[in-house]
Amino acid sequence: MHEDVSKILRTIPSMDKLLALEWVEGFCTLLGRKTTKLIIEGVLENYRNEVLRGNVKDVNLEFLYDVIQKALDKASRHNLTPVVNATGVIVHTNLGRSCLADDVASDVRLISSRYSNLEYDLERGKRGHRYDHVEWILCQLTGAEAALIVNNNAAAVLLCLTALAGDGEAIISRGELIEIGESFRIPDIMSFSGTKMIEVGTTNMTHLYDYERAINENTRIVLKVHPSNYRIVGFHSEVGRKELTDLAHSRGLLVMEDLGSGFLVDLSAYGLKGEPTIGQCIEEG
Missing domain, CATH: 3.40.640.10 (Type I PLP-dependent aspartate aminotransferase-like (Major domain))
Incomplete structure (x- = not known):
């Protein structure tokens, strides 16, 4: 390995030093130390590869910190986010398909955030079947004899x-x-x-x-x-x-x-x- 390349690699901050940075500690609290360390390792590996290819002549700490912060920011954000469907396709398979009505979404939130009778028959006091809640409705809507989801x-x-x-x-x-x-x-x-x-x-x-x-x-x-x-x-x-x-x-x-x-x-x-x-x-x- 060329001496200049070795020198550049040695100037890259160690993992311990990076994890000790105040703003990195904030991500450790948010994402967990293990996940934060894994993300930083990925950034450092890519950076070292760029050095070995001769694309980096000197370590720019400001640039390196910026790349690390952007990677950690991306990992800390929710992947799913609302978008505007301007495609002209109402039920778009790539954009979440059918939207739920507000009342339905409210009911889903209420039930999913609590215990429910998903597989419990309240009248008999015994284990029930999850399809009991929807099969009758589907049969009424479609005229089918039976239904499975x-x-x-x-x-x-x-x-x-x-x-x-x-x-x-x-x-x-x-x-x-x-x-x-x-x-x-x-x-x-x-x-x-x-x-x-x-x-x-x-x-x-x-x-x-x-x-x-x-x-x-x-x-x-x-x-x-x-x-x-x-x-x-x-x-x-x-x-x-x-x-x-x-x-x-x-x-x-x-x-x-x-x-x-x-x-x-x-x-x-x-x-x-x-x-x-x-x-x-x-x-x-």
């Missing part, structure tokens, strides 16, 4: 495929083999579930007879997927929900539909049109 749509699709078609085949149009976001890909989800994906039709044209020809003794479900903001225009054809469910039911099969976020209620009166509600889909089979 999971963390996100990908989890719901994976669970349904595993339960309904994990030991057989699931038929899907090639025009619906989509990718949403960075990692939700229909072919991958189907593979993870254990079901065998049977593609029918083409990217732009899928007919009812394509599904009919693919049905065999190994078929468990017919899968229909909402394309989200992906659209095929021009020479294009797809099978409607009612036609598809009529065919599947005539063969003793279930139809599973991935609606994405979907609408629980009809919002067309508020200018949001073109999206089916979950209740409408259930009515059509």
Whole structure:
């Protein structure tokens, strides 16, 4: 190592000296000494690497302290912060999705800050089930016979495929083999579930007879997927929900539909049109 480089490295303050600084002690109180030390170590490692690359000719303590303080400031701030949604997309997956009404947010804060009957039946005085609080409401909103809530749509699709078609085949149009976001890909989800994906039709044209020809003794479900903001225009054809469910039911099969976020209620009166509600889909089979 060049003598000048060694000299520069030796002039970098030690960890003990840095932790003894009054403003650093404040961060130790806020973040904890262990976390504060870890953050400073990261800054020092990057700084030493810059010295070794020849990018630092002399230690500038003011600059080094500023970098350390900014790193500690960033770690001490809340990562989540309110933003203005100016995208034109109301339910934006990157901006927190649907906003909670003030009354709902107030109720959530009240319940989450206290003990509650999350899994306790107050009438029977025994352990209850957390889904009891929401299943009836969802069934009333959608007309479903039963309901189950999971963390996100990908989890719901994976669970349904595993339960309904994990030991057989699931038929899907090639025009619906989509990718949403960075990692939700229909072919991958189907593979993870254990079901065998049977593609029918083409990217732009899928007919009812394509599904009919693919049905065999190994078929468990017919899968229909909402394309989200992906659209095929021009020479294009797809099978409607009612036609598809009529065919599947005539063969003793279930139809599973991935609606994405979907609408629980009809919002067309508020200018949001073109999206089916979950209740409408259930009515059509």
